[in-house]
Structures are given as structure tokens and as C-alpha cells.
Amino acid sequence: MNQPLPPNSFRQGPDARGRFGGFGGRFVAETLMPLILEVERAYEAARRDPEFLAEWRALLKDYVGRPSPLWFARRLTGHLGGAKVYFKREELNHTGAHKINAVLAQILLARRMGRRRIIAETGAGQHGVATATACALFGLKCVVYMGATDVERQQPNVFRMKLLGAEVRPVAAGAATLKDAMNEALRDWVANVHDTYYCIGTVAGPHPYPAMVRDFQCVIGEETREQILAAEGRLPDALVCAVGGGSSAMGLFHPFLDDPGVAMYGVEAAGRGLDTGEHAASLNRGRPGVLHGNRTYLLQDAHGQIREAHSISAGLDYPGIGPEHAWLHEIGRVQYVAATDDEALAAFQLCSRLEGIIPALESAHGLAQVIKLAPTMPKDGIIVLNLSGRGDKDIFTVAKHLGVAL
């Protein structure tokens, strides 16, 4: 296979058409096109506006609690017997995950655009909770679309969203998970253009969303860079993060993409196994196609129909991935590996016992890769894992899998 020549920088994308290499773009119906062009114009203006950025940074500090700590996981490191393992503790953020970073910025953007009604899609419920939270903070109406299957397995988050004043609309179409929720949110948006902003939770969707959400999540990687330099005096050897849509991973990876010494591992959900057909590993087992406004790797059949993804983790249960990840995969800058449901469950328990931190099942997929990787590296090696969310929401799912009745 011909390898494309590496670019001068991995951080220049996307181009004016919203493409990362051949991926990304704006594959939406004409009914949506004027809206996303408006979002693009508003975002281009906002990102250059010091007042906008200052307001967002202040919220991150005083409302979210940033910077999130970089934690040296001493006991886990000792247990694995290899490289030093650090956790970037996004799970300590207000609302319990990285999602709030980009949500607050998007809500500020929506206000600039004069939109008073916010819609969002959610899988695990973390993005829905973050959006409901920001809407409560700013007194905006919030409607969250959530697959009926996910509503079932993420009851605590559904209740949280309702407490925060959001309306949760279960979506029964398809497998009733994240992709179906996203279809429904897009339909809502077209029908309510005049007052509604669509707050997308990941680095997917039509341009400018993949670039915009990435930019807002880069605070993770920027902080990590400063913190690891302060702690170790050098950059890490490896970064690890779970990928569903891939916003937490883009946020961690992007500030390091031009540092050749930093290896990167995106961890897809292998579900019941990569060769069982029941997984969410679009890069490892999918092929390029177009869905939800962008060209990227998708789980699909031979006829181009989208296949249902499977993962124990609702946040990774999506048949696509952000287009920038698709590009980084093709050029080989990031290695995309996979962890099964069982590996994630084991990592979930190990982390709880050794570090006193109950990770989200999403983050446990990243941790499963750390468990494989750390022992292969020398003791002075450094790994940073993005601990993107806390596991409180998952204890019911985990208990069920462990055969424990709560």
C-alpha cells in the first residue's frame, strides 16, 4: 500500500472545506447547510474574540474546576511493573467528564448567535448532563435526544438531566442508541432553525463541529503538557485514550501531534471481540463512508447500510468516529487499538481497587490498553491516560455484568 507523505505539521487541519485529508466535509441536506455555515461564521468570529475566550476560561476555572490534576498512579504503576502511569483527571470536572469543556464554549457561542433553545444527543448521558447543566446555568431551554436503549441503561444520568431542567426525549428508531439520537437531533434542528442551536458532543458531524469541538477540548492536552513538564521535566512517551466519537482523545492528542517522541494510542471498543461483529471498532473493522455530515470510517455492510455498534459502554456505542481520527489513522500518526467489554470490566475493577478511582467504562477501555502497554516499557517510561469520566453512572451496568443485584 502507498503511504501518503507525512505533512509538515499534523495540526493544520481541517482545510477550507472542513477536510482532514480525505475525511470530514459537510455532507448535509440543503435544509441544514445554511445553519452549519452560520455556525462556522459564528465560531470563526468567537475564537478570535478575546472576550469570548476569557468568559469561557473563567467558567472552566471557577465552574468546572480546571485545571484538572495530573495524577501519578503509583500503585497501578507498581502493579504493572513497567512505565510510570499518569491519569489526566477529567473525571474530576464538574458533571464528571470532559464533555463540559466543549459544552460551555458551545453554549456561549449559541448565546452569541441569539439562540435560546439548545438540543443535544447523548449516548452514556455525560454529554446530555453537561449540556443540561450549562443550559441551567444560562437559563436556556434544553432538549436531549437519547436512544431508548441508553435511557434504560443510564437511568442515573437521565434523572440528572431531568433534575437540571432538561427534557429527555427517548429515540426508539434503529437500535435506539447514539447514532439514532444524533439522527433525531439533526431532524429537530432543521425543524427549529430560528431559535435552536445543536450542541454536538463529539468531534464528528459536519464541519465546523469536528474542528470546533476539538479546539474546545484541547485544554486537556495543553494542561497535560504543562503538568507533565512540571512533574517529569519532559514530554510523555505515550498518550492513551478511549475513542468513541473521539473528543476526549482529540483533546489530549492534538497539542502533542507534532512531537515525534510522543506515541499515541486511541482505544476502540472491541465489544464482545473484534471478530464477533459485536463491537464499535470503526477504524479497526470499518471502512470509509458518509454519515452524520462527514466522511469517516464507519461500521457498514457491503451495501453501505450502517451497522449497529455494540459496547458495554454507552459512550463508545457509535458506528463512526471523528474524521480527524480517520485521517490520523490513515497516515499512521496515532495507533488505534481495541479493548473488549471484558478487558474494560477488569480494568474498571483494578483501577477502583488500586487507585481508589472508579473510572467511567469509556475510560476503562483506555486503561485496558495501559495495562497491556506499561509492562512492555522501561520503568522510566511515561504514559498519560486520559481518565475522561467517572464511573458512578456505570455501577449499575457493572454490577449486572458481575452478577451482583443492587
Added chain:
Amino acid sequence: MSRIAERFAALRREGRGALITFLEGYDPDPATSLAILRGLPGAGADLIEIGVPFTDPMADGPAIQRGGLRALKAGATLAGVLALVRDFRAEDAATPVVLMGYFNPILAYGVDRFCTDAAASGVDGLIVVDVPPEEADEIEPQAKASGLDLIRLVAPTTDEARLPRVLAATSGFVYYVSITGITGTRSASAEHLREAIPRLRRHTGLPLAVGFGIRTPEQAAEAVRVADGAVVGSALVDTIAASLDGNGRARPDTVRRVLDQVRGLAEAVRAVRREPAAG
């Protein structure tokens, strides 16, 4: 002259607008779908749109979503829909056929091969919902080379600045989405159409069809008073759904019920007389 242009020119000479029907190919099964298709011209459909079923139809409302899922369950594929068109063409050489769908099944089939095969099967035009003019180079050259019209949607949100770009990328006819929303969920007001259609006419000489919000004969008639065609989709798909038995299978009267509805729509559309124009 393409079949689409020929048909609109003939209707202009007759002094009336077009009834355009939309149904998902293979809904509820291939045989029933073909029987309906073959009956459509006789029932008064002037142009036929066939939906290519897709798992994630983001511009479609509940009726067409369900129709698409029924079709997929019945084994619909893009190749299967092309075969349907070939079977239809074996008996009808004049009625224009437009395929409407989403890009991913076309990508999976191969854009070049698809355009060649579609033209060879008797398809006249394509509406690829999620390929806007900004991404036109994905399919426009191949469609042109195969002599297929690329029909584009224009929405109420398409502003004056953007309109010329959309229209420049359109051939065959312009599909005006008369509501801000998804298919089959709202109805456009006659007032809105009386304002929107003349605005479009100032920018294009192409025929203008109105769709997304037309369900009844009265609404269809209202549309062709100002536009050149009315597209009815969800209402027909609803009729299929209502005609099925408890297991989702077609009943003996499924075909007749859909065609009766088309006759009612055609009658209303044909009753609206317009200024005949030289062809």
C-alpha cells in the same frame, strides 16, 4: 432532450403542473413495490421518485423512516432498486424516474459504476440528499457523464446569497422544500408558496417542484397553482403502512389503495389550469 425536460415541456404545453410521487423502493416488498410503480403512470403520476432505503435517513420524518426500514427488511439494496427501475422501464419508456436517497449506499456501490448503471437502468435524475453543492465534485462529474440530472433541494433557509450557487449546481428541476423540517411533518401554507416560488423564478428557468409538506389533493392543487410540480411522498407511504396486515405484509388491496390515492391527487392537480406556454 432528457425525459425530465421533455415531460415538463409537454406539461407546459398542456397548461398544467406535474404530480410527482415518492415511494421507497421495495416498500413493503419488491413485488408489491413493482406493481405500484407500474400502476403509477396510469393513475396519473407524471414523474416518479423512488427512494433508495438507508438506515439513517436524516432528512426524513417518521413515515418515510419506517417505509425505509420495511424496505430494508424486505432486502432492499441500491442494486435491487436499479433492478426495479429496469423492470419498470421494460413497460414504460416515457415517465421520468428520479432516485432519491443518501450518499453512503452510492459510495459503497461505487460512484462511477452507480452512475453508469443507473443511466443504463433507465434512471433520469438523482437527488442525493446529503451531497450539497459544496461537495458536488463527489458525484456531479460522473452524473453528467452518464446524462443523469442532479436535482437539488432548495430550502426556505437557503438565502439570496446562496441561492445562485445551489441553482447553478442543479439540472432537471428544482425541488423546493416548502417547510423548514423533515418530510411529512408539516404543511406549507399557500401564502408561503406564493411568495417563495416567484422568488425562485427570478433566479432560474428550471421547472420548480414543491415537496416535503404536501399530503392532500387540495394541497397538491395549491402547489401547482404557483409551482410546476407537487411531490407527494409521506402520505402515500402512510397508505402503504395502513394497508399492511399484522405481520407487516402487503394485503391484496395494498396496490389499489395507493393507486386510488394517486388518482385523487392527479385529478386535483389536473384541474388546475395554467397559462399554456409554447414548448
